[in-house]
Amino acid sequence: MESFNLLPLLTIIVILLSSSLFVYFNFDFLQPTIAFFFVMSVSLLLGTLNIGRWNLYVxxxxSLIVIGGMLAFAIGAGFLHYNFYKKYTMKTSKIKLGIYDVPWQIIILCTIVxxxxxxxxxxxxxxxxxQLxxxxxxxxxxKTVRYxxxxxxxxxxxxxxxxxxxAMVFATTFLYMFxxxxIVGQNKVIKNLLFLxxxxxxVPFFILSTGRRSMVHFIICGLVLAVIIYQQKYGINHEVRIKILRLLGCTAFMALFVYFALGFLTGKVSIGGRDPLxxxxxxxxxxxxxxxQYVSSYHPENQYIMQNTMMGFYGNLNSLGFHLETGRGFLPFVEFHGTDQITTNVYTIFYRLMADYSIPGMLVIMFLFGVLLTYVYNYLRHNNSPxxxxxxxxxxxxxxFLxxxxxxMGLFRTRTIYFCLLISGFIYLLRRYYFHYTIRRESNN
Known part of the structure; x- marks a missing residue:
C-alpha cells in the first residue's frame, strides 16, 4: 500500500472542478453535472474529515479512476451543452403554461385505489x-423482513x-399537477391541496420498501419538478437562482429529516452513542x-456478463423460465479500523461499471450518461412536455446518488417501461380534458 494518502488532495481537486463547472453551466444548481460533482465533493470531504477516526485511505x-469517471461525465455534459444547447438557445421558443382542473371525484378515486x-x-x-x-x-x-x-x-x-x-404513477402525476x-396559478393553494x-x-409504499432512499428520491422528484417549472415560467436570472438555492436548502433539510426518521422506524439507524454528524x-x-479496497484487492471474474449492472435483465430471464443468478443487488461489506471500527457496502457508481465493462467501458458509459441527462434537462427547461x-x-x-x-443501469428493466408508459398515458388523458392554458412565455436563455 502506498504511504501517501491522496484522499485530501482528491477532495480539493473535485471541489475545484465543481466550482469551475458551476461557472461553466451558468450557476445552475440542478444541472446534472453540478449535482453529481457537488455530492461527490461533500462525500469526499466527509471522508477526509474522518481519515484518522476510521483509517481511511485512497x-x-x-484517485485517477474517480477523476477520470467524473470528468468523462462532465465532458459528455459539456459537449452537449456547447454543441447542441448553445445552438438551440439561438432560437426563441414559446412555452405554453397552464393549470389543471381535475374533478375531485377522479382524485378521490385515485386516493382510494x-x-x-x-x-x-x-x-x-x-x-x-x-413466517419469518x-x-x-x-x-x-x-425489522423482521428487512435483513x-x-x-x-x-x-x-x-x-x-x-x-x-x-401507486407511484398516481403519486408522481398529482405531485406534478400540484x-x-x-407555481403557475399562484393564488389557488387551498383548492390545489386536494392533489396531495x-x-x-x-407514503405506506415508501415505508414498506424497508429502506429510506425511495422516500428521499420522491422528495428530490418534487424539487426537480418545482425548479424546472419555475424556470419555465420565470426564466433564469439572479433572483430565480436565489430562490432555487433556498429551495435546495429546504429540500436537503427535509431529506435528512426523513432519512433519519425512516431509519429509526425500520431499524436501520441506531444512535448507539453516535452524534448525527x-x-x-x-x-x-x-x-x-x-x-x-475494491481496486487494490483481487476480484474474480463475473459468472455472467453484466451481472452487476443488468440485474433487471436477468430477473426478466428468470421470469421466462431460466434459472440464473440475478446479480449482486447488495455488494459485500468492507471494514475500516481506526480509533473506531466501521463497515460499509457502498462504492460509488464506478464499482459496478468497472466490474462489468472495465475502466475504458466505464469512461464511455459515464460520457454517454452525461450527454443523455444534460440533453433531457436542457430540453425540459425550454419545453412544456409534462x-x-x-x-x-x-x-x-x-x-x-451516484x-x-x-x-x-438498474433502470433497464420492464418496470421502467411500464412506469413510463402508464404515467405518460395518464398525464396525457388528464391534460387533454382538464388542462387550461394561462401563460405563454418566450424562452431563449
Whole structure:
C-alpha cells in the first residue's frame, strides 16, 4: 500500500472542478453535472474529515479512476451543452403554461385505489414477517423482513411490484399537477391541496420498501419538478437562482429529516452513542475509500456478463423460465479500523461499471450518461412536455446518488417501461380534458 494518502488532495481537486463547472453551466444548481460533482465533493470531504477516526485511505489508481469517471461525465455534459444547447438557445421558443382542473371525484378515486393497494401490500408483508418469526405485531414486521430481503433470501410477489408501480404513477402525476398549479396559478393553494391526497396515500409504499432512499428520491422528484417549472415560467436570472438555492436548502433539510426518521422506524439507524454528524459521515463519506479496497484487492471474474449492472435483465430471464443468478443487488461489506471500527457496502457508481465493462467501458458509459441527462434537462427547461418532465423528475435522484452506487443501469428493466408508459398515458388523458392554458412565455436563455 502506498504511504501517501491522496484522499485530501482528491477532495480539493473535485471541489475545484465543481466550482469551475458551476461557472461553466451558468450557476445552475440542478444541472446534472453540478449535482453529481457537488455530492461527490461533500462525500469526499466527509471522508477526509474522518481519515484518522476510521483509517481511511485512497491511492493513486483509485484517485485517477474517480477523476477520470467524473470528468468523462462532465465532458459528455459539456459537449452537449456547447454543441447542441448553445445552438438551440439561438432560437426563441414559446412555452405554453397552464393549470389543471381535475374533478375531485377522479382524485378521490385515485386516493382510494392507492390506499387499497397499500393495504394489500401491508397484508402481504405482515404475513411474510410472521413466517419469518415475527410475534410482535405489525410494528415489528419491517425489522423482521428487512435483513432477509437484503440478503436475497426472500422476495415479494410480482403483484406487490405492480401495486407499487400504480401507486407511484398516481403519486408522481398529482405531485406534478400540484406543483404546476402552485407555481403557475399562484393564488389557488387551498383548492390545489386536494392533489396531495394521492401523494400522501403513497407514503405506506415508501415505508414498506424497508429502506429510506425511495422516500428521499420522491422528495428530490418534487424539487426537480418545482425548479424546472419555475424556470419555465420565470426564466433564469439572479433572483430565480436565489430562490432555487433556498429551495435546495429546504429540500436537503427535509431529506435528512426523513432519512433519519425512516431509519429509526425500520431499524436501520441506531444512535448507539453516535452524534448525527457521525451517522451522516458513515453513510456519506465512505464510498471512495471503499472503492479503494475494491481496486487494490483481487476480484474474480463475473459468472455472467453484466451481472452487476443488468440485474433487471436477468430477473426478466428468470421470469421466462431460466434459472440464473440475478446479480449482486447488495455488494459485500468492507471494514475500516481506526480509533473506531466501521463497515460499509457502498462504492460509488464506478464499482459496478468497472466490474462489468472495465475502466475504458466505464469512461464511455459515464460520457454517454452525461450527454443523455444534460440533453433531457436542457430540453425540459425550454419545453412544456409534462410526460417527459414527470418521468425525468421521478428519476431525478440519479445524479445526486451516484456517489453511492450505480443508478442508471438498474433502470433497464420492464418496470421502467411500464412506469413510463402508464404515467405518460395518464398525464396525457388528464391534460387533454382538464388542462387550461394561462401563460405563454418566450424562452431563449
Amino acid at each position: 491511492g493513486s489508481e483509485t 392507492t390506499l387499497s393497494l397499500a393495504y394489500l401490500s401491508t397484508k402481504e408483508m405482515y404475513a411474510l414477517s410472521v 418469526g415475527n410475534h410482535d405485531g405489525i410494528m415489528n414486521m419491517i 432477509p430481503l437484503e440478503r436475497g433470501e426472500i422476495t415479494f410477489s410480482r403483484m406487490n411490484s405492480y401495486r407499487n408501480l400504480i 406543483i404546476n398549479n402552485l 391526497l394521492p401523494v400522501f396515500s403513497a 457521525t451517522i451522516i459521515a458513515h453513510y456519506g463519506g465512505l464510498s471512495v475509500p471503499a472503492l479503494e 410526460g417527459i418532465l414527470a418521468i425525468y423528475a421521478y428519476f431525478g435522484y440519479i445524479p445526486f 456517489f453511492i452506487d450505480d443508478q442508471f
